[in-house]
Amino acid sequence: SKALELNDIEKIYKRGEPGEVAVLRGAELTLEAGEVVALVAPSGAGKSTLLHIAGLLDTPDAGQVVVGGQDVTGASDRQRTRVRRGDLGFVYQFHHLLPEFTAIENVVLPQLANGVSARDAKARAEKLLDHMGLSGRMTHRPAALSGGEQQRVAIARALANGPKVLLADEPTGNLDPGTSERVFNALMDLVRETGLAALIATHNPELAGKMDRTVTLSDGLLR
Ligand code: ADP
Ligand code: ADP
Secondary structure, eight states: OEEEEEEEEEEEETTTSTTOEEEEEEEEEEEETTOEEEEEOOTTSSHHHHHHHHTTSSOOSEEEEEETTEEOTTOOHHHHHHHHHHHEEEEOSSOOOOTTSOHHHHHHHHHHHTTOOHHHHHHHHHHHHHHTTOTTOTTOOGGGSOHHHHHHHHHHHHTTTOOSEEEEESTTTTSOHHHHHHHHHHHHHHHHHHTOEEEEEOSOHHHHTTSSEEEEEETTEEO
C-alpha cells in the first residue's frame, strides 16, 4: 500500500510578480509502506518547500497530497492537524526538544496531545527511548544530553504517535561523522522495525546509500 503520494505538485512563489520563483513544477513521488527514500537536493532547489508540503505545513498551488490513502489536498486545517499529529512524524536538523522537560516527557507529550492515556504514553515512550539506546537517559533534560542523544530523543518523539510516514530534514546533519552514523543506524533500525515509510533529506552519500533509493530534486522535478 502507499504511505505517501505527491502527485504533480506545483509551487510558485510570487506568481506573476517580478521575482517569481517556480520551485516545484510537477513533482511526483510515491512512498510505498516501509520504503525509505533519500531526498537529495542542492541548496535552494526547494527541499524545504517540498518537505513542508509533504508535512502539511504548506499547500501546493496545484497537485495532490495523499497520506496513508487519505487525500488531504483540500482538507480543513483541523483535519490536516489531525493527520500531522497521527500519521506524520518529523525530525529536523536541530532537535527542537522542549528544554524544560525531560527526555521521556518530550516523548510523552505529543502522545497526550493525540489523546493517548498517560500510562500508555509513558510505556510507549520508554520502549522507544530504550530502542534508541537511551534507557539510562530518560529523566535527563536536553541540556544534559550529548548532541547525538538529543537527536535520538527527537527521533523517539517523532515516532511517538506511530506515524505512517517519517519526514526528516538532515536528521544527523549537525553531528560529527561518527555520531551521525550511529544515530542514523539507530534511526534506520527503528524505522525498519516499525515498518513505516520515510523521506529523509541528506547531503551525505553514505547515508543515502543505506536507504532503499534516492530521489533528487532539481528544476522543480523529483527524479
Ligand atoms: P531549499 O530548502 O532546497 O534550500 P527552499 O524550499 O527553501 O529550498 O526554497 C526554494 C526557492 O524558493 C529558493 O529560491 C527560495 O529563495 C525560494 N523561496 C522559498 N520560500 C519563499 C517564499 N516564502 N517566498 C518567495 N520565495 C521563496
Ligand atoms: P553520542 O555519541 O551519543 O553523541 P557523546 O560521545 O557525544 O555521545 O557523549 C558521551 C557521553 O557524554 C554521553 O553518554 C552523554 O550523556 C555525556 N554528555 C555529553 N555531553 C554532555 C553534557 N553537556 N552534559 C552531560 N553529559 C554529557
